[in-house]
Amino acid sequence: MRYFLPMLAAGAALSMAAAAGAADTQFKLLVLAMPNKYHYEYIPIARASLEQLARLHNFDLVYTNRPDSFEGDLKQYGAIVLLNTAGEELNPAQRTRFEAYMNGGGNAVIVHRAMIAPKDGWVWYEKLVGRSFTIHPIVQTAAIDTVDSNFPAAYGVPQRWMWSDEWYELTNPYKVENHTVLKVDESSYDPTRIWPGQVAHGMGAEHPVAWYRTAGRSGQGRVFVTTLGHNAEMYRDPQYLGHLMGGIWWAATGKGQRPAAALKP
Secondary structure, eight states, X not given: OTTHHHHHHHHHHHHHHHHHHHHHSSOEEEEEOOOOSSOOTHHHHHHHHHHHHHHHHTOEEEEESOGGGXXXXXXXXXXEEEESOOGGGSOHHHHHHHHHHHHXXXXXXXXXXXXXXXXXXXXXXXXXXXXXXXXXXXXXXEEEEESOTTSGGGTTSOXXXXXXXXXXXXXXXXXXXXXXXXXXXGGGSOTTOOOTTOOOOOOOSOOEEEEEEEESTTSOEEEEEEOOOOSGGGGGOHHHHHHHHHHHHHHHHSOOOOOGGGGOO
8 A cells, every 4th residue: 555655646647737738738639630542651751750740849749540529519629620631521500610710700721732622522622722722733843932021821931932832823702802912933844744635724823822811700810821831841841830830829829920010111
């Protein structure tokens, strides 16, 4: 018994320390990352990188490939990340829960393929994302320009950034207000280079690849969208992870954005 009591006390101390550690984290993040035909190799790499970011930046991470995670208590999450996982993966009940979460002031991060939605398949989600996908040329190296250097998703990348990705062509059929963070310079790649039988034209001088907006019934929800993140190795790249983390940080907390007035002399 004399040996058991100290062990019991030590176990209780560890439990209390674990509880205190959980309470000390900044926010809790839910990441839904499901495999699909074009994106599956990224999953273990992205998970390891996001777990490292969670340790580095002191937030709790729930990483899953199960859409039934949307059937639980979503209010516990500072933000929900759809990582290469389109909203169509959610069934009607799960969609309703997600809508309620966002309308209640929840926040979302939409990454790469997650923004692609069948036209009129879930109009609420198309409006949430803010822009609609049409087509993309083959993966090419291009130059990305920073449009809003005051936004956290731009802090981890240079003013002009060399990157290789699928350069999504986009429309805005619902006239949603978006704030562009990064755009791609179409003169630095060939927007028409695509597979036989398909046609791409590019978008011209204004070709966004990352943006943010407010959402939800109250307008208090935050949404960050990046079209970048096609290849698995990207989820090991420090600049890309800095870009992604900046968007997560802002979405989950609303912090980090530098007021434009702060730049004035």
